[in-house]
Amino acid sequence: MPNAIAVEITNLHKSYQGVAALTDVSLQIPEGSFFALLGPNGAGKSTLIGAISGLIKPDSGRIRVMGHDVQADFRKARRALGLVPQELIDEPFFPIRQLLRIQAGYFGLGKSQWAWIDELLQRLGLWDKRDAYMSSLSGGMKRRVLIALALVHKPAVVVLDEPTAGVDIELRLSMWAFIRELHAQGHTIILTTHYLEEAEQLCEKIAILREGQLLALEDTQTLIASHPWEYLEVTLENLPAVLPQMVTDLLHRRSANKLVLRLSRDLARSELLAILSAAGLVLTEMRQLEASLEDVFRTLTTNGVHS
Amino acid sequence: MSMLGFLTLCKKEINRFMSVSVQTIFAPLVSTLLYLLIFGQVISSESSGFEHVSYNAFLLPGLIMMTMLQNAFSNSSSSLIQSKMYGNLDLLLLSPLSATEIFLAFVLGAVVRGMLVGIAIALVSYFWIPFVWINPFWLLSFALLTTFVLGAMGFLAGLWADKYDKLAAFQNFVILPLTFLSGVFYSVSALPAFWQQATWFNPFFYMVDGFRYGFLGVSDVSPWLSLSVILAFAVVLSALCLVLLAKGWKIRR
Ligand SMILES: Nc1ncnc2c1ncn2[C@@H]1O[C@H](COP(=O)(O)OP(=O)(O)O)[C@@H](O)[C@H]1O
Ligand SMILES: [Mg+2]
Numbered sequence: 001m002p003n004a005i006a007v008e009i010t011n012l013h014k015s016y017q018g019v020a021a022l023t024d025v026s027l028q029i030p031e032g033s034f035f036a037l038l039g040p041n042g043a044g045k046s047t048l049i050g051a052i053s054g055l056i057k058p059d060s061g062r063i064r065v066m067g068h069d070v071q072a073d074f075r076k077a078r079r080a081l082g083l084v085p086q087e088l089i090d091e092p093f094f095p096i097r098q099l100l101r102i103q104a105g106y107f108g109l110g111k112s113q114w115a116w117i118d119e120l121l122q123r124l125g126l127w128d129k130r131d132a133y134m135s136s137l138s139g140g141m142k143r144r145v146l147i148a149l150a151l152v153h154k155p156a157v158v159v160l161d162e163p164t165a166g167v168d169i170e171l172r173l174s175m176w177a178f179i180r181e182l183h184a185q186g187h188t189i190i191l192t193t194h195y196l197e198e199a200e201q202l203c204e205k206i207a208i209l210r211e212g213q214l215l216a217l218e219d220t221q222t223l224i225a226s227h228p229w230e231y232l233e234v235t236l237e238n239l240p241a242v243l244p245q246m247v248t249d250l251l252h253r254r255s256a257n258k259l260v261l262r263l264s265r266d267l268a269r270s271e272l273l274a275i276l277s278a279a280g281l282v283l284t285e286m287r288q289l290e291a292s293l294e295d296v297f298r299t300l301t302t303n304g305v306h307s
Numbered sequence: 308m309s310m311l312g313f314l315t316l317c318k319k320e321i322n323r324f325m326s327v328s329v330q331t332i333f334a335p336l337v338s339t340l341l342y343l344l345i346f347g348q349v350i351s352s353e354s355s356g357f358e359h360v361s362y363n364a365f366l367l368p369g370l371i372m373m374t375m376l377q378n379a380f381s382n383s384s385s386s387l388i389q390s391k392m393y394g395n396l397d398l399l400l401l402s403p404l405s406a407t408e409i410f411l412a413f414v415l416g417a418v419v420r421g422m423l424v425g426i427a428i429a430l431v432s433y434f435w436i437p438f439v440w441i442n443p444f445w446l447l448s449f450a451l452l453t454t455f456v457l458g459a460m461g462f463l464a465g466l467w468a469d470k471y472d473k474l475a476a477f478q479n480f481v482i483l484p485l486t487f488l489s490g491v492f493y494s495v496s497a498l499p500a501f502w503q504q505a506t507w508f509n510p511f512f513y514m515v516d517g518f519r520y521g522f523l524g525v526s527d528v529s530p531w532l533s534l535s536v537i538l539a540f541a542v543v544l545s546a547l548c549l550v551l552l553a554k555g556w557k558i559r560r
Contacts, residue, residue, distance in 0.1 A: 102315055
């Protein structure tokens, strides 16, 4: 079923003490996709994810996970979903392997699931810590325990809320490799992250939230292509102490004799050259830079609604 | 619905307090025995208010019941508030367990802890205050129903409280005075009229009085009345807990 919808959100509203956290969000996430939810702090990403997982009660709107309404059909919806929350948790009474077995038990899964739990512990580098308590683990380790907890019941949809925040780079890479593998096995992956290049590299589809509103929902490539700017790095032979106004208008950043210019895509190259020569600048090199998601994101969140 | 999910949570709730049994079983056992020793020694010459019943024999069931109900309350309330504070309650809320299953498992944990504490006190104290086993039906009914009600009360308090001190306040200003004024240490019939009437509004009185009937065959009010009052409490509290839990009151934001 290539066209099946893993998560369907319809007209979702949520406010806290009268302040809107989500405003009329509608969104469909196809089954098997690798989906990123991006937005600045406070945009409503965690609130949206909380609503999908049932930890947050929306004011109105409906959500289905793998076709199951998260309220009316909560048992099936929750079986289909695994959430890695943004906030770390603790559990002082049970060591982590037992905690994982308890979690599986909640889902009605007994001893038959224990081999999978041991596999998770091994894959996530937690095997040596299987009899340790959460409170003795580092933040990165706790994060991995949370990933294991979300996966004990092999959910069709895996949601990760900023899973790499505060995790060192090595661990981050191995985490991504593991999540990629899950995706390859057919799990739908939804994540929020501040590491935009990673979302760009990993995710096929991206939704951008700002102040509780959906700004964009596109294939990653389309989103980048639809970005109205392109970036050009020019290396200059001579660098005047003061750049003329018409050049500073285009300037994105500068370092030594290299300038990065932000240009409207419809600006002809000949026009640009005319501007530069009129400014008395001599080029030795010119290189086009790819628009990164970071740029797309910045444009959208500062310039308002796109597409 | 899968029974395994519910049973897993029940087992977890029991293992939780058993893993710290020095605090949860042994400490209440010791403090109750101290009460028994001190009050029994100091006041043992007092009359119990009932014929053929020594003060010690009168005191023992009341003390057992007092400790059972306090521990039942303490179990569900601290389990719930700890889960909230540590954030691991979300693990439960993400699971397919229903409000009813979650409520019953927490209350069952409270019942088991209350019963274990009660049995431990009865066994130890039997060696110096032999009691006559009058009626196991009343004894068990009151023990189970009372720990159930207090488990539900603890659950409600745990839902409501978002900090430990709120819970401590509830324990100090509601549970403790109500237990001390429930006729554990005296027969209500010995009180002035006003205080007697005030006692009729204290639900803990019926728990202590009915439980004592199971031990001694004497009580201030009919055990049927006590049983009805406690049953009514059990129904109302359960309904309230289930509605609030299903709504996600204070737990699903
Ligand atoms: N429990 C809460 N009570 C009040 N306001 C909240 C609560 N949770 C989130 N908010 C507010 O809702 C908005 C969205 O928050 P959140 O979903 O956490 O954003 P993000 O995850 O994108 O950083 C923010 O303005 C935040 O302050
Ligand atoms: Mg967040």
